[in-house]
Structure formats: C-alpha cells, structure tokens
Amino acid sequence: MKKNRKTMLFIPGNNPALFKDVISYQVDSVIFDLEDAIAIEEKDAARELTRNMISFLDYHRFNIETMVRINAFDTPFYQRDLEAMVTNEKLDAIRLPKVESKLEVLRVIKDIENIEAKYNKPSKIVIFCAIESAKGVLNALEIASSSSRVVGIALGGVDYMLNLQATKTINRHELFFARQMILHAARSVDIDAIDCIYDNVSDLEGLEKEAILVKEMGFNGKSAIHPDQLPILNRIFQPSDKEIQEALKILTLYKKYRSQNQGVFAIDGKMIDKPVIKYAENILQKANITNPSIED
Incomplete structure (x- = not known):
C-alpha cells in the first residue's frame, strides 16, 4: 500500500x-x-x-x-x-x-x-x-x-x-x-x-x-x-467517516456489478463510473483501508 x-x-x-x-x-x-x-x-x-x-x-x-x-x-x-x-x-x-x-x-x-x-x-x-x-x-x-x-x-x-x-x-x-x-x-x-x-x-x-x-x-x-x-x-x-463509508459502499457494489459485466451503475440516483470509482479507491488508500473491490 x-x-x-x-x-x-x-x-x-x-x-x-x-x-x-x-x-x-x-x-x-x-x-x-x-x-x-x-x-x-x-x-x-x-x-x-x-x-x-x-x-x-x-x-x-x-x-x-x-x-x-x-x-x-x-x-x-x-x-x-x-x-x-x-x-x-x-x-x-x-x-x-x-x-x-x-x-x-x-x-x-x-x-x-x-x-x-x-x-x-x-x-x-x-x-x-x-x-x-x-x-x-x-x-x-x-x-x-x-x-x-x-x-x-x-x-x-x-x-x-x-x-x-x-x-x-x-x-x-x-x-x-x-x-x-x-x-x-x-x-x-x-x-x-x-x-x-x-x-x-x-x-x-x-x-x-x-x-x-x-x-x-x-x-x-x-x-x-x-x-x-x-x-x-x-x-x-484524514478522510472523514462519511467519506470512508461512501467509498466502501461504492467499491462493494462495484465488485458486485463488475462480476455481472456491468461497468456503470447508480447509487441513490447518482451514476457511478470510473472517475468516481477511482476517487473512492483514493479515499480508502488515504485511510489505510483495504479496497473491497480487489479480488481475493
């Protein structure tokens, strides 16, 4: 990391x-x-x-x-x-x-x-x-x-x-x-x-x-x-608790939709695409939290 x-x-x-x-x-x-x-x-x-x-x-x-x-x-x-x-x-x-x-x-x-x-x-x-x-x-x-x-x-x-x-x-x-x-x-x-x-x-x-x-x-x-x-x-x-929770939610769903070959999805009416995913990854990196979208 x-x-x-x-x-x-x-x-x-x-x-x-x-x-x-x-x-x-x-x-x-x-x-x-x-x-x-x-x-x-x-x-x-x-x-x-x-x-x-x-x-x-x-x-x-x-x-x-x-x-x-x-x-x-x-x-x-x-x-x-x-x-x-x-x-x-x-x-x-x-x-x-x-x-x-x-x-x-x-x-x-x-x-x-x-x-x-x-x-x-x-x-x-x-x-x-x-x-x-x-x-x-x-x-x-x-x-x-x-x-x-x-x-x-x-x-x-x-x-x-x-x-x-x-x-x-x-x-x-x-x-x-x-x-x-x-x-x-x-x-x-x-x-x-x-x-x-x-x-x-x-x-x-x-x-x-x-x-x-x-x-x-x-x-x-x-x-x-x-x-x-x-x-x-x-x-x-340090990222706020709110930023961390939002990032975790985005990346957890990203892992789910990626397995379904779906590159773009929505959360609460907001489109989630590559730039948003990258931003979420940066938040977790700054917080020293493992990215849940990384394959085991």
Missing part, C-alpha cells in the same frame, strides 16, 4: 530529546533537519547524532517514515551528509532543499549510486524535493519527473517568498501560483505534493484554515514544525 504522508514533522538534527519524543506523536513522516535548523559550527555533530539516533530508535515499529533534510549540494556539508545517510539502512528518504532543476536531482542520484557502489550497499532510499524559488516552481514538472526515486515534491514557502520578493498576506495569495504548479506537476507523474509549513505555531485556527484550503486543492499533506500542529493536520487530511 502506498505510503500516506498527511503530516511531515521537522525536528532539528541536534536535539536528542526530540528524537525520542517523536515516537509518541501521531506523525506519518519525520524530517531530521541538518540544514536551516543547524548552525554551521554544529553541522558535523548534528549529522553524527542524526545518523546514530535513526539507527538506534525503531521508528518503523511505529509506522513513521524517516527522512533527513541534508544541506544543499553547493555547500561543503553536502557530501558528508549524503554519505552518512545513504549508508544508514534505517533511513527511508532524503529531502533535497532548494531544488531548481532536473540536473540537480540527477546529480544527487548519481552521488547516491556512487556511495552505494563504494560500500556495496544498494539502498531503497527515495527522494523528496523541496521547491523554494521562482526557478524551481517554473521547473516543477521536470523536477517531479526526473527519476523514479523522486516520490514527492514540497513547497518551501518562506524561501520562495524571499526569492519572489513577495509580501505575506492573510489568505496567502502570494503562494497560489506555486501551489498550483507543484500540485499539477506531482499529479501528472503520480507522486505526492506536500504543502509548506505554517510558521505561527500559536495560531492553530490559522493553521486549520490553511490546511483545509490546501487539502481542498488536492495536496496530500502539510509540513509541520511543532507537535501541537499534528492533531489538526491529521484530522483534516
């Missing part, structure tokens, strides 16, 4: 207490940050701590995806970050910051493959690309489609606004174009689209409004920077 990423929580890679606390949170993915959250003089220590804690703590037991945001490839920390993480068998994904082109992604993948060959350790590590500039937004499709290792793209809203020289608005109009570009690029190649953080951790009402907006747009989930944000995001991006 495809991994659900409703919530992706950033934690600094230099805080061992938070590494342990994560297992008590309801979070789909945790992003250990070696980039923005870490001062230059602490980069090496944070890298070592992150590597060791991922190896020591069994996040997979709690169905938590492990991801590390490494430093950008044009920094002196990139190669050491990549080598330390690619060789960690318990790491699931690498988040690349400030991606602007397909060539950048391919360079990182080549470096990953070289590390795998060096240590004779083929890995299943996948890549999440953060798009944080005007150039990156305009190249969203080529980034999203650059490799089968790329399983998602995410908007980095703060850096994007700085690059755009935009003003933050109440309704976040300045992010609308970027969100649409990222969402369309992700959907065109069937990967995840994750929205940016909501940086005012005390404004849970504002977080809820923004999360509802991007959920309605079609985003899979939203990044978080504080555990208090997680219950809201989980509730909003």
